Amino acid sequence: MRPFVPVARKVNLIIVISLVVGIGGVIAYFAFSQNRSLTETTELNLTQQSDILHQSIKNAMLPGEAPIAVQLFTDVRLTNPAYEIVLYRSDGVEAFTDNATIEAVNGLFGYTAFEPKEVFPESRAVMTGDEYFRRAVDGRRNQLFQQSVDGKSFFTIYKPLLNLPKCSGCHGSSHTVRGVISIASDITPVVRQQRSNLAIAGVFFIAVVLVLTLLLSLYLQRILVRPVKHIGAVCEGVTRGDFDRRVAVRSRDEIGALGDTVNEMVQGLYERFQLSKFVSSSTLQSIRNREKGARTEMVLFFSDIRSFTSFSEAADPETVVDSLNRVLNVQTKIIHGNGGDVDKYVGDEIVAVFSGRKMEEQACLTALEIQNQISRNPDQYHGLQVGIGINRGEVILGMVGSEERADYTVIGDPVNTASRLCGAARPGMILVSENVFAAVEDRVRAKGPARIRVKGKEGAVNVYQLLALRRRPA
Amino acid sequence: MRPADGRPRRTGAAGALALGLTGLLTGLVVSLGGCRKEEAGPLLPGEYRSWDRTTDQVLDYPIPGHEDRGRRILINSTGTGAAASSESHRVSWEYPAGTIIIKEIFAGQEVREAEQPLMLTGMVKDPDHPQARGGWVWVVRDMTTGGEQIIDWEFCVDCHANANEPHPYGDRNEDNEFRDYVFFPYRPR
Numbered sequence: 001m002r003p004f005v006p007v008a009r010k011v012n013l014i015i016v017i018s019l020v021v022g023i024g025g026v027i028a029y030f031a032f033s034q035n036r037s038l039t040e041t042t043e044l045n046l047t048q049q050s051d052i053l054h055q056s057i058k059n060a061m062l063p064g065e066a067p068i069a070v071q072l073f074t075d076v077r078l079t080n081p082a083y084e085i086v087l088y089r090s091d092g093v094e095a096f097t098d099n100a101t102i103e104a105v106n107g108l109f110g111y112t113a114f115e116p117k118e119v120f121p122e123s124r125a126v127m128t129g130d131e132y133f134r135r136a137v138d139g140r141r142n143q144l145f146q147q148s149v150d151g152k153s154f155f156t157i158y159k160p161l162l163n164l165p166k167c168s169g170c171h172g173s174s175h176t177v178r179g180v181i182s183i184a185s186d187i188t189p190v191v192r193q194q195r196s197n198l199a200i201a202g203v204f205f206i207a208v209v210l211v212l213t214l215l216l217s218l219y220l221q222r223i224l225v226r227p228v229k230h231i232g233a234v235c236e237g238v239t240r241g242d243f244d245r246r247v248a249v250r251s252r253d254e255i256g257a258l259g260d261t262v263n264e265m266v267q268g269l270y271e272r273f274q275l276s277k278f279v280s281s282s283t284l285q286s287i288r289n290r291e292k293g294a295r296t297e298m299v300l301f302f303s304d305i306r307s308f309t310s311f312s313e314a315a316d317p318e319t320v321v322d323s324l325n326r327v328l329n330v331q332t333k334i335i336h337g338n339g340g341d342v343d344k345y346v347g348d349e350i351v352a353v354f355s356g357r358k359m360e361e362q363a364c365l366t367a368l369e370i371q372n373q374i375s376r377n378p379d380q381y382h383g384l385q386v387g388i389g390i391n392r393g394e395v396i397l398g399m400v401g402s403e404e405r406a407d408y409t410v411i412g413d414p415v416n417t418a419s420r421l422c423g424a425a426r427p428g429m430i431l432v433s434e435n436v437f438a439a440v441e442d443r444v445r446a447k448g449p450a451r452i453r454v455k456g457k458e459g460a461v462n463v464y465q466l467l468a469l470r471r472r473p474a
Numbered sequence: 475m476r477p478a479d480g481r482p483r484r485t486g487a488a489g490a491l492a493l494g495l496t497g498l499l500t501g502l503v504v505s506l507g508g509c510r511k512e513e514a515g516p517l518l519p520g521e522y523r524s525w526d527r528t529t530d531q532v533l534d535y536p537i538p539g540h541e542d543r544g545r546r547i548l549i550n551s552t553g554t555g556a557a558a559s560s561e562s563h564r565v566s567w568e569y570p571a572g573t574i575i576i577k578e579i580f581a582g583q584e585v586r587e588a589e590q591p592l593m594l595t596g597m598v599k600d601p602d603h604p605q606a607r608g609g610w611v612w613v614v615r616d617m618t619t620g621g622e623q624i625i626d627w628e629f630c631v632d633c634h635a636n637a638n639e640p641h642p643y644g645d646r647n648e649d650n651e652f653r654d655y656v657f658f659p660y661r662p663r
Contacts, residue, residue: 140629141627141628141629142627142628160629162538162539162628162629162632162633163538164538164632164633164636165537165538165633165636165641165642165643165657166636166639166641166642167538168537168538168642169642173535173536173537173538174536174541175538176538176539176541
């Protein structure tokens with residue numbers, strides 16, 4: 001069985017996922033875009049600067065003015081300490097730090113075109129195995145990369161200096177790349193700015209998601225979760241028999257409409273519940289089963305208060321109703337207690353039915369209990385007494401009446417016989433038909449048979465008067 | 475179930491979902507917008523050997539970029555119609571769009587007539603091409619794989635810019651003509 005997951009948790013989960021995906025996507029996109037632009041701008045600037053320097057060096061070198069190029073590097077370094085500019089030969093050694101190039105050029109000319117130097121600045125060389133340098137020389141194209149040195153970040157561009165046709169006059173045509181210009185720019189502030197951008201975006205993202213999650217969650221709690229819980233509580237109350245609570249949702253939306261529907265449903269259930277008190281169990285059962293009518297074997301139980309008309313004329317109305325209800329109430333309880341079903345009340349008369357394997361015994365026990373209860377407490381019932389008639393037979397069970405008002409009741413000759421037996425019974429007496437007696441003979445003491453005439457029957461019928469329960473042998 | 479007054483439903487979850495979808499869609503649109511169209515077909519045609527040669531000179535001497543490999547240069551018929559004009563006493567040549575100049579690069583220094591080249595380097599005149607440098611698209615084709623690569627960085631154009639001033643090759647351009655980046659311009663024989 002799948003575990004119960006509260007709708008509030010599901011809603012909150014949807015909100016959080018939506019916000020994280022939506023806002024996170026947008027913020028991440030803009031944060032990374034901003035950083036990318038910053039990187040690209042820095043790269044572009046560096047590339048443009050390297051282009052300018054490249055042209056300057058090229059133009060200074062063509063007339064053989066290497067000292068001008070060297071001075072240019074020195075001046076740029078002094079002007080902007082964030083730049084580190086170095087010209088390397090293609091073998092990785094810094095240019096102008098020895099006489100190798102001068103000697104090669106003079107060798108090509110066959111005479112001393114350029115005087116060798118005696119004083120050199122400190123020589124630097126690219127790191128052994130510098131892959132970017134090798135790619136710049138072999139691939140003959142710019143290499144732009146980022147690296148960290150001593151906690152600082154640098155953008156470095158390696159720009160190959162080609163051995164152009166106009167260079168080959170001095171340097172020969174045996175090689176394509178003369179050297180590599182290296183320009184390293186300290187971009188530590190840019191990297192710091194990028195990290196700061198990401199941190200701010202992250203904090204902003206978390207704050208927005210938290211605030212929106214809280215607000216949306218509260219809003220959804222108010223408009224959705226709380227009303228649904230309230231409706232659930234009302235429905236739960238109905239299952240316990242509490243029809244007093246109503247859904248107090250007044251929103252003009254689906255939840256409000258649902259609340260109204262539930263309220264109408266509870267009201268309808270309440271009315272049906274109240275009405276069910278006035279309807280027999282068999283009636284309710286037949287309504288549930290949508291039964292139209294059926295023949296069935298049943299025991300018919302009739303009980304009528306004797307001399308009630310004269311009593312009602314003598315007593316005040318409150319006493320009459322109170323006494324009647326007491327007598328009917330005690331009988332009803334005993335009938336239900338023995339598995340019977342009150343079919344209807346007709347004035348001071350009760351019509352009940354018993355069905356099942358021991359229906360005769362249950363009906364007889366019921367009658368004996370009723371007579372016993374009433375005779376032992378005459379004051380409680382204002383001296384009223386009942387006469388009871390019991391018969392068994394096949395009856396028709398069905399909905400009888402009109403479309404507007406109907407009763408689910410029993411009809412048939414056995415019903416009439418039972419009614420006649422009841423009519424014949426004197427106060428405190430129980431008369432049962434022969435077939436009922438035959439079924440309970442070993443359980444009761446009885447007198448009879450006596451023969452009485454029953455309306456609707458041609459001959460007299462045998463009846464028995466129940467006296468008491470027979471004691472069971474020890 | 476719709477409300478009786480027909481108002482649209484508004485829930486936080488729907489709003490959040492809409493926001494999320496907007497973010498995703500934005501990312502998608504941006505990603506798609508960043509895609510570039512692929513090149514359509516090779517720039518250098520396969521049937522070029524019937525074209526005219528730009529020079530009868532044997533190109534077997536070493537030059538930067540091609541070292542000491544033998545070379546042969548051909549030009550298509552569009553390129554043979556290059557026109558010259560004169561501005562401020564300087565002759566300026568301009569090749570029409572559609573001109574293709576192919577330089578065959580051979581394995582050895584000596585070039586035999588039926589020998590297949592190792593690679594082709596080409597200049598395609600297309601000033602509107604996004605990767606054009608100096609009005610030309612600079613292309614290298616590896617004849618082993620057949621793959622073409624556009625050289626959109628300085629390497630080719632930097633060297634060929636020397637053709638627009640006096641240089642050490644061919645007729646050396648001693649008159650300082652603007653040669654439109656071509657060292658050996660086609661001249662009708």
